[in-house]
Amino acid sequence: MTHKINTSQIGPIAKRSLLGVAIASALHAPVAFSQDADTQSVNDAPVEVIEVRGIVSSLKRAMSDKKENLAVSDGIAAEDLGKFPDLNVAESLQRITGVSIDRNGGEGQKVTVRGFGPQFNTVLVNGRQLATDDAGRAFNFDVLAADQITGASIYKSGVANLQSGGIGSTINVSTARPFDYDGFQAVGSVKGVYETLSEETSPQASFLVSNTFADDKFGVLLAVSHQERQVQINRIQTAGWRPGLTLSNRGDGDTAEIIATDVYLPRNWDQVVDQQDRTRTNASLVAQFAPSDDVTITLDGFVSKFEVDSQVTDLASWFEPDRVGSATISEFGTAVQFTQEIDLHQGSGNPASDFVSSTRGVRDVTNKGFGLNVDWQVTDALSATFDVSTSEAENDVAGEGRFNVVGIINNYEFDSTGGTPTVIHDGFGNGQLPDIALNRLHYNDLGNTVASEDEVTEYKADFTYLADSDVFRKVDFGILRSEREKFVFQEFASQCAFCGYGTEAPIDELNIRPFTANNFFSGLIDTWYTYDGDAYLDYLASQGAPVVPTLQPNYYNIEEDVTALYANFEFGYDIGDMPLTMNFGARYEETSVSVSAVQALIADVVPTTDLTLFSNVFAPSENITGSSSYANLLPSLNVKLEVQEDMIVRFSRYDSLTRPTMSQMSPATTFNEPRRQNLQASGGNPDLKPFSAENWDLSFEWYYSDVSVFSFAVFSKDVEDFIVTLSGDETYTMTNRLPNDYRCAAEDCAPGVSLDPQDPDRDVVADTEELNGASEVYTVTRPQNGETATVNGYEVAITHVWDNGFGVTANATVVNSDAEVSGDTSQTFALAGLGDSQNLIVFYERDAFQARVAFNNRESFLFALDNTSVGGATGEPVTTETYGQWDVSASYDINEHLTVFVEGINVTEEELTQVGRFPDQIYSIEDNGARYSVGIRGSF
Secondary structure (H helix, E strand, C coil), rough: CCCCCCCCCCCCCCCCCCCCCCCCCCCCCCCCCCCCCCCCCCCCCCCCCCCCCCHHHHHHHHHHHHCCCCCCCCEECCCCCCCCCCHHHHHCCCCCCCEEEEEECEEEEEEEEEEEHHHHHHEEEEEEEECCCCCCCCCCHHHHCCCCEEEEEECCCCCCCCCCCCCEEEEEEEEEEEEECCCCCCEEEEEEEECCCCCEEEEEEEEEEEECCCCEEEEEEEEEEEEEEEEEEEEEECEEEEEEEEECCCCCCCCCCEEEEEEEEECCCEEEEEEEEEEEEEEEEEEEEECCCCCEEEEEEEEEEEEEEEEEEEEECCCCCCHHHEEEEECCCCCEEEECCCCCCCCCCEEEEEEEEECCEEEEEEEEEEEEEEEEECCEEEEEEEEEEEEEEEEECCCCCEEEEECCCCEEEEEECCCCCCCEEECCCCCCCCHHHHHHEEEEECCCCCEEEEEEEEEEEEEECCCCCCCCCEEEEEEEEEEEEEEEEEEEEECCCCCCCCCCCHHHHHHEEEEECCCCCCCCEEEEEEEEHHHHHHHHHHCCCCCEEEECCCCEEEEEEEEEEEEEEEEEEEECCCEEEEEEEEEEEEEEEEEEEEECEEEEECCCCCEEEEEEECCEEEEEEEEEEEEEEEEEEEEEEEEEECCCEEEEEEEEEEECCCCCCCCCEECCCCEEEEEEEECCCCCCCEEEEEEEEEEEEEECCEEEEEEEEEEEEEEEEEEEEEEEEEEEEEEEHHHHEEECHHHHHHCCCCCCCCCCCCCHHHHHHHHHEEEEEEEEEEEEEEEEEEEEEEEEEEEEECCCCCCEEEEEEEEEEECCCCCCCCCCCCCCCCCCCEEEEEEEEEEEEEEEEEEEECCCCCEEEHHHHHCCCCCCEEEEECCEEEEEEEEECCCCCCCEEEEEEECCCCCCEECCCCCCCEEEEEECEEEEEEEEEEEE
C-alpha cells in the first residue's frame, strides 16, 4: 500500500463485493430467520432459486431455511428483488432477534449482537471480509444502500469454515448474481424522502438489470443506486461531568467564597443544530460464465461513495468551578443549577456565550473492490471453490473539518431541575439578542478529523467431499490467507492568535447574523448568532494568522496477516424415530502483526490569550516499530435433533476470538489540546492479545404451521483477555523548560509579561500549574488485556400468520453479565453495549395490498465506562437510555409490474438520551425527527 499524505487524499482503499447489502427489513421484507451455516463455505453453498413475491411467501422460504439449518443462526431474505424499505443494511438487521444498532444521523451505522458491540462482529459480503473506513475494525453499514441485497445471515454459533473474529456473530450479506434468475430481469424504484426537522424532500433512485445469454452460459448484472438526504440533527450535550470539584468564586478579592465541595459539574453545554447533506451512490457489476456444467466463474466489482457535508451551528457554554455565583446540588452531588458570572473568576477568565461554526462531522468515504470466484464440481463426490478478492475503504477527510468560535463575554445559568437541561444566557430569549457589536474573536482549528485507509486482500480455497456412507456424510476443508493493512493519520492546525475575546469580530467580513433553529427543543433558546466559518479562516489569513493543517506526529500503519486451515465433519443417524445430525471441526489460525508509527512526545505546554486553553509544544518526532504473533485453535460442535417432524432441538459448543481493533494496536500517543486542570492523552498497545471465548448455545424450534414458528434459545459466553481502556497518570518531562527555571519557554512565559487583562500585574505562569514545573502529569488512556467476563441470556421469538391476511412476529433478547457497570467510582471494567432488546411487527397482506407496523426497542446499556474513549473529557461512564422506534410502511401492487409504496421511519419522533454516572447528569439528547417517503417500484 502506497501512502500519499496530503489534504486531498491518501491512497488506496477498498472493500469487497459490498455491492449493496440490502436485506429486507421487517418493514418491507421478511422476518428474521435462520440461514444455512454448516453445509459448505459461506460463499459456495448451492442456491435453490425460489421466486417469491409478498410477505407470506418470503416467510415460508425463510422458515424452510431455518428448519434445515444445523448451526445456530438467524437471517432475513428479500421479499422481492430490490424491495427494501431501509436506507442501509444495519436498519434491516435490527429486526433480527438479538441484534441492536447504533445510529448516526438517524441511520443505522453499527451492529451489536447479543450485547457484543461492533468490533466483535465480523462482516462478510458473499463470504468475503470487508475493509472499513472506521479507524478501528468495526464496519460502518451506513456507507451502503439497501437496494441491491438479496439476503443476510447472522451466524451466532461457530462453524469451522466461517472466518474468525466474531465473538458476537459473523454477518454474511448476499448480493444478487445473474445466474440466480432466469433470463432478463429489470427492477427499479424512485422515491422522495421528507425529513420533518429540515422540512426538506430529497430524491432516491435505484435500478438493477440482469440477463443471461448463450443458453444461460453467460450472465451479466448491473446495479446502481443513488440516495440523497437533507438532514437536520438537533442535539444538546456536554463533553462530560467532572467529579470532585469545589465550586467557588473570588469573594471579596482576598478570600475565596466556597459554594460547595465534592461536586459533579458539566465540562460545557452545547445547543447544536447539525445541518447535513448526505449523498450515497453505489454501483456494482457482476459477470458469470459457465463453460461447462461443472464450472462456474464469477467476476464482480463494486464502488460505493458516501459523502456527508456537515454544518454545525452551536450556542455553547464553558463552565469553570472558580466563577460560580450560586448553585443547587442534588442528592448525587450533581450541580443541577449554577451560575457563571463575570468578574468572579480566580484565574479561569470571564464566561462567554460562544457561537460555534463547525464542519467536523464531514465524511468522504469511498469503498471499492473486486473478486474472482471459481466453483468446480471436480467429481460427483468432490467440489471445490477458489476465491480471490481485494477491497479498499478510505475516509478522505485529512485536513478537513473546521471549528470556529466567536463569543460575547456574558453571564449565564445552567438549570436542569426541570428535567431537560437549559442554559439561560443574559440578553437572549424570545427572539432577542445582545448587541451584535459585542461579538469578539476567539479560537479556530482545522483538521480535527481522523483520516483512514484500509485494504484487505484474501485468497481462499474451499473443498467439500461427500462420503458414500449413511453415517459419515461429508467433510468440508480449506485454507485462507488474509492480508490487511490500515493507515490512520491526521492533518491538523489550531490558531489562537485572537483567543480570549479581546478583539472585535469584523461583522461584515464574517457575515455575522442571527440564526434561528427551526423545530428545536421546546423551551430552549432557539436564536443566536452565526457567521461564515470559511470567511473566518480567510480573515485570519489576511491578518497574518493562517490556519494551515500539517501532518501530526501520531500516525500509524498496521499490517495484519492471517493464515487459516479448517476441517469440518458431518455425521447423521437416527435415535429411534428422531433424526440426529452433527458436525464437528476445528479452525487453526496463525496471526502476525507488524506496526509502525511516528511519535513526538510533549516538550512544553505554553499559554494562549485564553486563560483556560494552552498549546502543546512537541519534541522532534521518532519512528516506532513493533510486531507480535499468535496462534489459535478454534474447535466447534453443532448438533441438531428432530424430536418430531415439526420440532427441532439444537446444541452448539465452540470457541471464538475477536482481534484487537487496529486503533488499539497503535503504539503512538496522541496528546489532546491542553486545558486548565485538564491535560489528557491517549495511546495504544501493539502487544495486545485477542479476546478469546468459550461458548455454548441451546435452542428449540416448533414449526406449528407452514408459516408459523415459535423458538427459544439460551446462550453463554465466557470471555478471557478482555481488552479494557484504562485511564492513568503519566508524567512527562518538559524538556524545553530545563534552561528556563522550569517556566514554560515561550516568549509569553517570561516574567513581567501580562496575560490577564483583568489583572495585568498577575504572574499567570507562576499561578498556573500547567505552565511551570519540570514535568506535567497527563491523564492517559491505554488499552490492556486481563479482564474476564461471562455473558449469558436467552432469546424468544414467535411468528404467526392468520388466514385473514394478518400476521405478527415478536422477539425479545435478554442479556446478563458479571461485568456490568456499578456505582463504584474506581471500577475499571464493564461490558459496553450490553442490553435487552425487543421487536414487534404486525403486518397485513391480502391480494395487492400490504402494510406493516414495526416497533424496535433497545433497553438502556452502558455506552462507555470511560467517556474519553468516545470523545469525552472526564473519564466518567456514559449510559444510553432506553430507545424505542416505530416504523410503518404500506404498498399497493397496481399490476404485476408496478407497485406504489409509502414508508415512515421513527414516526413518533423519539429522542435518544444519554446520561452520566447518575440519572440527573444528562450527557446528551439527540433529536433526528421522522422521515417519510413515497415512491414507485417497477419489476420487469
